[in-house]
Structure formats: C-alpha cells, structure tokens
Amino acid sequence: TRVALVGRPCQVEAVRRWQMATGQNGAGGWIAAATLTVGLFCFWALGTAFMDYLWQRVGREIRRIDVPPAGLVVESPAGQTLIPLEEVRPYIKPGCQVCFDPTAEWADLAVGSTEAETEWNTLIVRTVTGEELVAQAERRGVLELRPYPPERLPLLRQAARQKKQRVLETLGRASGSYLCLGPNYVSAVREG
Numbered sequence: 001t002r003v004a005l006v007g008r009p010c011q012v013e014a015v016r017r018w019q020m021a022t023g024q025n026g027a028g029g030w031i032a033a034a035t036l037t038v039g040l041f042c043f044w045a046l047g048t049a050f051m052d053y054l055w056q057r058v059g060r061e062i063r064r065i066d067v068p069p070a071g072l073v074v075e076s077p078a079g080q081t082l083i084p085l086e087e088v089r090p091y092i093k094p095g096c097q098v099c100f101d102p103t104a105e106w107a108d109l110a111v112g113s114t115e116a117e118t119e120w121n122t123l124i125v126r127t128v129t130g131e132e133l134v135a136q137a138e139r140r141g142v143l144e145l146r147p148y149p150p151e152r153l154p155l156l157r158q159a160a161r162q163k164k165q166r167v168l169e170t171l172g173r174a175s176g177s178y179l180c181l182g183p184n185y186v187s188a189v190r191e192g
Helices: 009-022 029-033 049-058 084-092 096-100 130-141 153-169 183-187
Strands: 003-007 034-039 064-066 071-076 079-082 111-114 120-124
Touching: 003 009, 029 071, 034 130, 049 071, 049 079, 049 084, 071 084, 079 084, 096 153, 111 130, 120 130
Parallel strands: 003 034, 034 111
Antiparallel strands: 064 071, 071 079, 111 120
C-alpha cells in the first residue's frame, strides 16, 4: 500500500502530474501509492543504441561507468576508456533536449553526485515528507550527513540554470524571469 519511487526527474514529474490530476487517492495502483519520491540528478539519459556503440568501443564486459563533465569514463577489463561528450551526444534521448529539471524539483528528496568527492552525494530535501525521512534515517544511524560545501552551491545552481537555458534556447524562447532561482531553492539544500 506504500511505494517509494526512485527515478529520473522526468519519471518523478510524470508521477506527480498524475497524482495532481487524479488526486492523491486517484484511480489506485502503484502511482497513487507512491508516498515517497526520490529523484536522481539527471542532465541527460542515453538511448538503447548507445549500448551497441559502447560494446563495439570497449567490449561487453563493463565494470563501471562514470560521467564527469568531459564525457564518460568506462572501466572494463582492458582498463579505463574516456569517451568524449561529443561522441556521446548523438545517443542522448530527444526528450532530454527539452527537459527543464536536472535536479528532480518534483521529488521529496533529490540525490546526485557532488563531483568533488566521489564518496559523498548531494542531498536536497524538497518536502516535509523528505525531511521527515531524512531525520528518521539520521536518528537510526543509517544516513550520514554533513553540511553541503558552501563553495559548491553556486556551481550546482549554475549547472541547473545552464541546463534550463539550453532548453529555452532549443525551444527558441528567451529566459526571462523563468530562470530566477530564488531563496526557496537555496533553503532546500540540506546537509548531506
């Protein structure tokens, strides 16, 4: 009767829109039961054709893929291979070109890489439901929190703003006040 959804921002948005359109207790099913949503930071996702390209490039045994700003770092038995972003772009899903939400703004909790420290993630608490879960997890000792590095916040805000700006440019629209990230965005950044 209670479901937690973990997904990309577009998936979280779809669930939230359905919930708003039908009411929280709408037609039933797992979407109505989604009492917690965790959004994963996502600036783009790759289509299935990318796997064929990747297998041809590095082989089928892939141990790990990391996504630093320069492209993809693929770890295989042969070692690490850097695939530049220019080679990856053709495989980005078309919907990602018009997605405004890289940091899961509709989620209860949003989680993503800090890029500066690989052993830590960024956690943004966006709702009371998310705040209660984080507090409970911290009390139980299953979640370790520390303050978000203040010098990283402008970088996160800039990355989200640039993604939104690229979408507006793709759509042929001016940014205007749409891209104003106000104090609610800043206050939503939670320790962790």
